[in-house]
């Protein structure tokens with residue numbers, strides 16, 4: 024089964040093209056977000072408040088590796104990057120509303136949010152499993168190993184689809200309505216929607232990068248490791 028799945032990954036030329044294309048697309052999204060943040064530094068939204076004053080919550084300065092914001096379910100802390108934490112514009116309002124939504128999701132439903140905090144572990148496994156099982160298919164070649172490999176890959180894909188759903192829910196089903204009810208103008212909310220859609224696109228593209236990278240790993244195994 025995993026072998027049949029890996030037929031999908033057979034031609035390394037198009038895999039490399041798609042992989043590099045996805046990386047460029049992620050870079051383009053990040054550029055757009057940084058450009059929006061930099062060009063609006065001096066702007067003040069119709070609410071005219073920093074994230075803390077706007078939402079009545081304390082935001083901590085995020086460590087450098089976090090590009091926009093993060094929510095830590097272990098401590099309940101919400102982080103925003105230094106570049107937006109003290110601004111009063113639509114960029115800081117949109118990203119702070121998004122991170123607040125993660126806090127809300129956590130309070131409503133702890134178990135799925137816990138799964139999401141293993142995002143990096145599951146991503147690492149998701150990239151390795153196709154290659155490992157592709158290898159085992161050739162070495163052992165038994166159906167149980169193929170089936171187990173298939174189930175694990177599907178399980179890890181499900182985790183990533185859940186992560187995508189969680190991000191979609193935070194941005195478009197919680198943050199945007201919260202901004203409307205807080206009194207931001209419709210044009211500003213539309214702007215915020217564009218920003219959050221660009222940020223959401225990076226998640227979808229990352230999932231694509233993981234899948235194609237897994238395919239490339241499987242190709243590597245086939246070319247160099249399978250006797």
Ligand SMILES: [Zn+2]
Nearest residue numbers: 121125190193
């Ligand atoms: Zn998020």
